Amino acid sequence: MKKKIVITGAAGFLGSHLCDRFIAEGFEVIGMDNLITGDLKNIAHLFQHKDFHFYHHDVTKFVHVPGKVDYILHFASPASPIDYLKIPIQTLKVGSLGTHNLLGLAKEKNARILIASTSEVYGDPLVHPQNEAYYGNVNTIGPRGVYDEAKRFQESITMAYHRFHGLETRIARIFNTYGPRMRLNDGRVIPAFLGxxxxxxxxxxxxxxxxxxxxxxxxxxxxxxYKLLMSDYSLPVNIGNPHEISILDFAEEIIKLTGTQQKIVFKPLPKDDPMQRQPDIAKAKEILGWEPKISRAEGLKTTYEYFKGFSKEALQKSEHKNFSDHIKK
Known part of the structure; x- marks a missing residue:
């Protein structure tokens, strides 16, 4: 019998890559997405696969999946500042109600669940690099609080289900991730610079x-x-690349990569924008035997080639704006 996995946020950047991975591993995959920020183009290549099924569903509403379920990956959430400032209530709801519903599904099915937390739980950190023992420095009522606190609550309720119900849970604190299928207009650094x-x-x-x-x-x-899901470790684990670079140096790196002659222009820093992001991945190395293998130069080259395939019209629709411009006054 094939193992069955439910992946929420399946049409998003990370979710779609996870669907690919678990199909390749021989799983039956149920991808779930309400398509607020996801794009069916990311998973269109899977629609003809006999082991892939897509549910167009909002996980903040009751989630029903027939039959057995072995694993759940909860990746349904806006993840870029522009997105979660446009839809702040939905961001809070998917981190709270959505997580509650999926934990309930995991309990019903006796399934193991991994939730996608984020380095944003550390806020603008007072320790560097950030390890899992650090509690964070988060402005709960600032513009970024809708995302940061949704994820912090998500971790809390997940651990409550683990401790109270004995549910098998995993928590991944994801640091900045990039690659093909990112949206040009999502406001994050790499697609913004490349665009x-x-x-x-x-x-x-x-x-x-x-x-x-x-x-x-x-x-x-x-x-x-993948390694975290298959591990026996229930506390949060940082999953990210520890090689740190300043945004200014990174902009110069992008100019060199693209062979362009653009200048660098400066604008005011958004409120609560973290000044440092660098994961301490000692726990991932020890428990999972994992560390990144792909260099930034190699990964950026592949990502740049992907973005070069966008049409001129798509490129013109994407702009790098200060995310504060999207806050509802």
Whole structure:
């Protein structure tokens, strides 16, 4: 009998790559997405596969899946600042009601569930690099709080189900991930920079560019998530690339990669934008035997080739804006 897995957020960037991985591993995959930020084009290649099934469903409503379920991956959530500022209530609901519904499904089916948490639970960190023992520095009422607190609540209710019901749970704290199938207009650093370069625009850096990020290629991320799901460890685990780079240095790296002659322009730093992001992955190395293998140069080259395939019309629709522009006044 094939193992069956439910993957929420299946039409999104990470969710679609996870669908690919579990199909390749011989699972029966039920992909679930309400398509608020997901795109069916990301999983269209799977529709003819006999072991892939798609449910167009909002997980903040009751979730029913017939038959046995062995595993659940909960990846349904807006993940970019522009998205979660456009739909803040839905972001909070999918992290709370959606997680509650999927934990209930896992309990009903006696299934193991992995939830996609985020490095944003650390907020603007006061420790560096960030390890799983750090409780974070989050502004609960700031514009980013809708995402940060949704994920923090998600972790809390997951651990409550683990402790109270004995549910098999896994928590992945995902750091910046990139690769093919990212949306050009989602406001995150890599698609924003590559989109600007392809349009011949100057690259926009917020603040003075001294803030840092650590970028993990999607194939490495998926491997880490797979290993975490199959592990026996129930507490949060950082899954990310520890190689840190400043945003200013990264912009210069993109200009070199694309062979363009754009300048770098500076705009005000958004409120509560974290100044440092670097995962401590000692736990992932020890427990999962995992660390990233794909260099940033290799991953960026592949991602750039993907974005070069976009039409001129699609490129023109994507702009790198300050996410504060999207806050409802």
């Amino acid at each position: 600007q370069a392809l349009r011949g625009e100057d690259l926009t850096v917020f603040g003075d560019g001294s803030q840092t990020r650590s970028f993990c290629y999607v194939d490495d991320q998926v491997e880490g998530l």
